[in-house]
Amino acid sequence: MGMDMNTKLRDFHQARWDEPIIYELSRKGERGILVPEADQVMQSHDEGLGDIPEGLHRKEPPNLPEMGQMRVLKHYLRLSQENLGADLNIDIGQGTCTMKYSPKINDQLAANPKVSELHPCQPEETAQGLLKMMYETEQYLKAISGMDRFSLHPGGGSHAIFTIASIVRAWVDSRGESDKRDEIITTIFSHPSNAAASKLKGFKIITIYPGPDGRPDIEALKAAVSERTAALFITNPEDIGIYNSRIKEFTDIVHSVGGLCSYDQANLNGILGLTRAREAGFDLCFYNLHKTFSSPHGCGGPGGGVVGVTEELAKFLPVPLVSFDEGSGRYFLDYDVPCTIGKVKDFYGVIPVILRAYAWIRSLGDEGLKEVARVALLNNNYVFKEILKIKGASAPYAEGELRMEQVRYSWEKLTKDTGVTTTDIQNRMFDFGVHYWTSHEPWIVPEPFTIEPTESYSKDELDEFLAILRHVANEAYTNPEIVKTAPHRSVIHHIDHDYLDDPKKWAITWRAYKKKYTGYFEPKERKDG
Amino acid sequence: MVSTAKKIGLIINPIAGMGGAVGLKGTDGKDTLEKALSLGASPRAPERAREALDMFFRCGTEAFFYTCPQDMGENVLKEYTKEYELVFPHFKEKASSRQDTLRAAKRMEELGVELILFAGGDGTARDICEAVGLRVPVLGIPAGVKIHSAVFAVTPKKAGELAARFLDGKVRNLKESEVMDIDEEAYRKGEVKARLFGYLLVPWERSKVQCRKSGSMMTERVVQQAIAEEVVSTMDEGVLYLLGPGTTVKAIADRLGIEKSLLGVDAVLDGMSLGRDLAEKDILKLLDEYPKVKTVVSPIGGQGYILGRGNLQLSPRVIRNVGKENIIIVATPQKIASLHGAPLLVDTGDSSLDMALVGVYPVITGYREKIFYRVEA
Numbered sequence: 001m002g003m004d005m006n007t008k009l010r011d012f013h014q015a016r017w018d019e020p021i022i023y024e025l026s027r028k029g030e031r032g033i034l035v036p037e038a039d040q041v042m043q044s045h046d047e048g049l050g051d052i053p054e055g056l057h058r059k060e061p062p063n064l065p066e067m068g069q070m071r072v073l074k075h076y077l078r079l080s081q082e083n084l085g086a087d088l089n090i091d092i093g094q095g096t097c098t099m100k101y102s103p104k105i106n107d108q109l110a111a112n113p114k115v116s117e118l119h120p121c122q123p124e125e126t127a128q129g130l131l132k133m134m135y136e137t138e139q140y141l142k143a144i145s146g147m148d149r150f151s152l153h154p155g156g157g158s159h160a161i162f163t164i165a166s167i168v169r170a171w172v173d174s175r176g177e178s179d180k181r182d183e184i185i186t187t188i189f190s191h192p193s194n195a196a197a198s199k200l201k202g203f204k205i206i207t208i209y210p211g212p213d214g215r216p217d218i219e220a221l222k223a224a225v226s227e228r229t230a231a232l233f234i235t236n237p238e239d240i241g242i243y244n245s246r247i248k249e250f251t252d253i254v255h256s257v258g259g260l261c262s263y264d265q266a267n268l269n270g271i272l273g274l275t276r277a278r279e280a281g282f283d284l285c286f287y288n289l290h291k292t293f294s295s296p297h298g299c300g301g302p303g304g305g306v307v308g309v310t311e312e313l314a315k316f317l318p319v320p321l322v323s324f325d326e327g328s329g330r331y332f333l334d335y336d337v338p339c340t341i342g343k344v345k346d347f348y349g350v351i352p353v354i355l356r357a358y359a360w361i362r363s364l365g366d367e368g369l370k371e372v373a374r375v376a377l378l379n380n381n382y383v384f385k386e387i388l389k390i391k392g393a394s395a396p397y398a399e400g401e402l403r404m405e406q407v408r409y410s411w412e413k414l415t416k417d418t419g420v421t422t423t424d425i426q427n428r429m430f431d432f433g434v435h436y437w438t439s440h441e442p443w444i445v446p447e448p449f450t451i452e453p454t455e456s457y458s459k460d461e462l463d464e465f466l467a468i469l470r471h472v473a474n475e476a477y478t479n480p481e482i483v484k485t486a487p488h489r490s491v492i493h494h495i496d497h498d499y500l501d502d503p504k505k506w507a508i509t510w511r512a513y514k515k516k517y518t519g520y521f522e523p524k525e526r527k528d529g
Numbered sequence: 530m531v532s533t534a535k536k537i538g539l540i541i542n543p544i545a546g547m548g549g550a551v552g553l554k555g556t557d558g559k560d561t562l563e564k565a566l567s568l569g570a571s572p573r574a575p576e577r578a579r580e581a582l583d584m585f586f587r588c589g590t591e592a593f594f595y596t597c598p599q600d601m602g603e604n605v606l607k608e609y610t611k612e613y614e615l616v617f618p619h620f621k622e623k624a625s626s627r628q629d630t631l632r633a634a635k636r637m638e639e640l641g642v643e644l645i646l647f648a649g650g651d652g653t654a655r656d657i658c659e660a661v662g663l664r665v666p667v668l669g670i671p672a673g674v675k676i677h678s679a680v681f682a683v684t685p686k687k688a689g690e691l692a693a694r695f696l697d698g699k700v701r702n703l704k705e706s707e708v709m710d711i712d713e714e715a716y717r718k719g720e721v722k723a724r725l726f727g728y729l730l731v732p733w734e735r736s737k738v739q740c741r742k743s744g745s746m747m748t749e750r751v752v753q754q755a756i757a758e759e760v761v762s763t764m765d766e767g768v769l770y771l772l773g774p775g776t777t778v779k780a781i782a783d784r785l786g787i788e789k790s791l792l793g794v795d796a797v798l799d800g801m802s803l804g805r806d807l808a809e810k811d812i813l814k815l816l817d818e819y820p821k822v823k824t825v826v827s828p829i830g831g832q833g834y835i836l837g838r839g840n841l842q843l844s845p846r847v848i849r850n851v852g853k854e855n856i857i858i859v860a861t862p863q864k865i866a867s868l869h870g871a872p873l874l875v876d877t878g879d880s881s882l883d884m885a886l887v888g889v890y891p892v893i894t895g896y897r898e899k900i901f902y903r904v905e906a
Binding site: 199206207209211441442 | 683862863866890891894901902
């Protein structure tokens with residue numbers, strides 16, 4: 001018998017393997033692959049080690065785990081069983097990340113040897129198919145955004161923002177305004193990388209907070225702009241899921257003082273094919289291919305953050321672009337970009353990610369892309385309406401208005417009523433095989449959680465997620481102890497957050513771990529983490 | 530006494546929170562307590578302390594307690610442990626009073642406790658602040674009607690857990706946290722005017738202390754130093770700076786290498802202190818002398834008042850003299866986040882001035898970082 005179809009609650013239990021770190025499993029001399037000895041001729045040949053100066057020779061082999069294949073396989077399968085992922089759970093709780101279904105056929109295309117065996121340095125004329133794919137992807141992106149030129153290079157959203165900040169820096173410098181235009185304006189509900197990347201490029205940061213309706217305070221923007229304004233870096237809809245229909249006024253205000261406007265469209269899912277950056281008055285924009293355009297993502301990569309600009313700014317884009325020569329009928333890598341910011345990534349972008357996006361766009365077509373946004377909006381507003389019925393839940397700002405593709409909710413009332421916090425609920429959700437994300441910090445919305453259903457999920461699955469949420473919220477009122485002490489049926493019972501707060505306790509590598517934990521530094525303490 | 534046991538003080542204000550249930554908004558003042566009792570109020574603090582101690586002892590921390598007799602600690606504590614001593618044998622009067630809280634806290638400091646755990650409200654926090662200042666870490670179990678101070682854990686259970694983790698050395702961060710209290714007389718008449726009374730040193734950890742739910746990787750102190758760097762880098766020569774109260778403004782004085790009164794208004798000119806803890810008349814005198822003046826203020830307490838709570842010395846006359854455009858507001862992003870979208874506020878006592886001060890202001894939130902934020906009256 002499977003789950004109770006009436007309650008939609010599973011009798012779930014996650015695997016718990018108590019799996020050691022791979023280095024702890026290492027046994028000296030154990031091997032996964034027995035590499036044949038090089039023959040005499042090779043050993044004596046000057047190619048190979050012979051060419052490497054003596055000083056660069058390793059004195060000792062690298063400290064790698066030594067394990068047989070079967071044990072390696074088991075190790076990683078066990079770890080995967082201790083995880084949740086987009087193909088395993090109802091992943092609508094990872095709001096702002098757009099965890100939609102990524103069709104497996106696109107993975108197969110990306111894994112095809114025709115793609116995977118291409119070498120980035122092989123002559124252009126032998127890679128015409130790939131260049132054509134990149135060129136056409138750019139044409140689709142131009143149509144979707146209204147921009148004039150795209151760079152496919154950046155490997156992710158923050159990388160795209162960094163590229164944009166670099167373009168704004170180059171633009172300011174090219175006008176001889178380096179000492180004058182030194183401020184970039186962003187909003188508190190735009191991704192924090194907008195502020196971070198701008199700061200890295202030497203700009204001062206001004207942040208706008210929302211007014212009572214949840215939209216960025218336009219009066220604050222008016223007060224903030226001046227001849228010092230280099231650019232506005234803004235998201236719309238912001239993470240809280242409210243569409244700012246006055247966005248054109250925002251870009252007009254910034255343009256009126258001579259600044260540029262950059263549109264953070266990492267997540268385009270709510271307005272894909274429905275509104276365009278161009279008409280909203282933006283000079284630059286970017287899309288995360290691994291969000292809206294259905295490349296699988298998580299844990300830092302691989303991703304793609306494509307950057308679009310107007311004609312005026314195209315001369316600053318990273319090199320090379322992919323262009324088409326009508327005379328010869330050939331595609332080529334175009335280094336003729338007069339004021340280029342240079343390279344932001346090796347070679348030409350993350351090809352498998354671009355290819356998946358290309359296939360996804362082509363399989364859906366014009367009307368299909370619009371349908372993605374429409375269904376994402378419909379799914380979200382269904383979930384929105386149902387969550388607002390749950391005791392203790394609310395959606396701050398813009399009461400009575402519909403939301404776009406996601407919503408930032410609050411358990412403020414539930415916490416006041418019961419003492420159960422959003423983190424407690426988050427932990428309890430694991431006991432039913434799902435999870436949710438809270439919010440970027442600092443928490444402007446108290447006790448937040450952010451849900452983004454995307455277009456991929458059926459009503460059945462949305463209902464299952466809602467049933468779990470409803471059940472746990474109800475437990476907070478009737479049996480708070482079970483929520484506060486959760487998770488009970490997950491891999492780890494309790495994670496000590498002190499470790500996250502204290503850099504002295506971080507161990508990113510095995511070497512750091514050994515140094516910090518098996519030497520002088522509180523060796524007992526790791527077990528509960 | 531076990532040698533490895535850490536020393537901890539426990540003070541329970543047995544009458545804290547009694548006014549709340551009967552609608553009296555606090556129990557400061559003897560008459561009010563009698564009224565509360567006559568209305569059928571029952572003690573709340575012992576139960577709250579029990580919740581905290583339940584959790585504390587569940588954590589298995591070895592601790593030796595110093596506490597007060599009867600309902601100020603011993604009655605509850607003896608349910609859990611025999612490892613304790615009393616800091617004094619009897620109350621000063623028939624029942625416990627404020628004087629007992631003061632001398633208990635002082636005695637605990639002398640005994641070298643690592644933490645004073647107390648159950649009470651803002652009034653109790655004020656008393657302990659008066660007794661030990663910033664010399665001993667203190668943590669509040671929320672039990673009073675008024676909880677405006679940032680020295681209380683979110684819940685009694687979290688207080689017990691945080692106290693145990695602090696004694697075990699698992700939590701090492703200490704934060705100078707505001708002790709706020711409202712004028713209870715005014716509060717009973719419907720006016721909420723929380724004022725800054727001082728600071729206590731409070732252990733904090735993500736999600737366990739009230740108002741610290743928005744903790745970030747950067748500690749508050751680092752952010753305050755960044756703000757100070759920004760303010761100092763834009764300070765003009767020949768301009769008199771009036772530095773208001775609070776730890777964020779104090780960081781500016783620290784950066785300048787001058788002493789700053791934590792609760793007072795100090796004057797600085799070209800990096801030199803011209804006076805500390807100034808009264809309104811001192812400030813007005815300085816204003817006569819120096820025509821160019823700016824004042825640096827930061828929101829005090831959880832409600833976001835930049836004028837009219839902890840800094841009455843910056844009176845309507847002073848503010849009119851300084852001018853709206855010369856008010857520099859500084860605040861950590863965490864402080865702004867804790868307002869949850871509510872505006873900053875002014876309440877100078879002069880409503881026409883308050884209205885004139887309404888508007889959108891730049892607020893310095895870090896090094897080369899500011900926000901534009903609404904100020905309302």
